[in-house]
Amino acid sequence: MKISEITFTAIDFESAGTAPGKTDAPVQIGTCTWSLTGNVSDTWISYIHTDQDITWSAQKVHGITHDDLRDAPKLMLLWPSIKRRLKNKAVVAHGHGTEKRFLHAFPGHGFGPWIDTLQLSRAAWPDLPSHSLGDLCKTLGLEEKVTAIVPEKTWHDALYDAVASILLLEKIISDFELQDADISTLENTDTREWRKQRY
Template structure:
């Protein structure tokens, strides 16, 4: 897939991690992963979620955000054990995340994985709606009235559940593509959003 590939021909694979939380003297680690896919022609599909075995206890502040307890991780696979699942779902896809830094950092567990190109819905939303006061994933989806659709696709989740947030980022991407009539535009407009062009599009 190249930057010139039309958006309507692309398969997008969303990913989200929830983590154990940062603590002094130790590296943050993932404790849950969510994966899903979306394309214009096939819609939303391939939803997958799993807890991840962790060598670090979940901090109180992290538990307060996502509600995951150490007991939930008992018997869960490690991130490395899920490599076949991750490779199958992210390979040959445009990878989507809201604020991609965390997801890219945790995927460094697989050196040279080659996943990408990446689309960051946080950057896209800031380009699309710079006037909004809050560009967090939940605030954006509520503002755009996407939450009912997300709950339909992920009925067992809520905000800060890895699968729920993954599907939310894909629903937000779908909304941006539809709202700005980007389906026939090159993929580069999502990978490298040009805010000047987005603003020109908004004024038409």
């Protein structure tokens, strides 16, 4: 299927952080939807309840505390909202490992194809010194556009990062004129040039 015919939903989780003997847990989710025929839409964010302690290092990154989560729903209760936004969409994340891992709470959900803007940006601009989401958006002039869509949010807020991911995808599709390419072009990225420079 052509990229121009597809609707994309970006997703981002913020987490409690890893601690010895414990697995990580999500504490916030953000999503937004976009296609070539429309603007960013259906922006959605929710805190997620967890009984797990939020590590100091994680709290330093995103600023989320247990006070923020006091009345938040558990992840399983968010399933209808997540399913509605991700079903029949191409799912976008920047370094999608965390997002895939947390969605394993819903076995057999069938979401995808998955588009990883981290891998795409490494293939697109292998010579950049950093491919972190924040650095990319600053370098490529996207930060103001993200802030215009989600004012009063900032980096490491799940919705802000989801919007940043989708605008980064839009930039890649536009710069490399991929509108009429097959979706597999975004799934199977060649990062060999980036790896040469890194190693």
